Amino acid sequence: IISLRKNVLLHFLLSPGEVSTQNIKPLERIKHVSEGDPVTLSCSFSTSGGDYLQWYRQYPSSRPEFLLFAFEKKQNNDPILSRITAGVIKAKDQSHVNLTISSAAVSDSALYYCALQPTVTGNSATLYKKHHI
Numbered sequence: 001i002i003s004l005r006k007n008v009l010l011h012f013l014l015s016p017g018e019v020s021t022q023n024i025k026p027l028e029r030i031k032h033v034s035e036g037d038p039v040t041l042s043c044s045f046s047t048s049g050g051d052y053l054q055w056y057r058q059y060p061s062s063r064p065e066f067l068l069f070a071f072e073k074k075q076n077n078d079p080i081l082s083r084i085t086a087g088v089i090k091a092k093d094q095s096h097v098n099l100t101i102s103s104a105a106v107s108d109s110a111l112y113y114c115a116l117q118p119t120v121t122g123n124s125a126t127l128y129k130k131h132h133i
Contacts, residue, residue, distance in 0.1 A: 024053075024116050027096070033104045041099045043114035052117035053097040055086055057110045064113060070097045 024045040033039045045053070052071070058064040070086035083103055089096045097114055 024097075024114060026114065035106060036103050039101050039104050039108075041112055041114075042096050044094050044096055045114075045116060046095065053086075053088060054115045054117060055097075055099045056113040056115065058113070059110050064111075067099070070099070 024043050027042040027044060031039055031041065043053075052069065054069055055067040056064040057067050067084065068086050070088050083101055083105075085100050085102070087098055087100075089098065099112065099114070101108055
């Protein structure tokens, strides 16, 4: 019996920059997993305010889409995203926010963002430059 398993590539990216005294960064930039395997994406963060963290996913040629919130001391399970959970781990020296996919699928191949709230969003309208002749 030959078993064929597809590879799943999860790109993990964080928007650069800091907001006031808040800082968040991914622990790894790229994850390679096999279809059906569990995978956890993690960001380390520090903040002086509340720990309201969010996860987003972006497919090629698409806008980022909100996945779910992650809160301290609470595992967030969204029934619509039954394979995806998020949670916050607070420690004295470093805190982490995790996004776990229990069984990776090819459709999970995307760019993932972790963000501290409040996030800033811009105008999503397409911009065109006028050329003067």
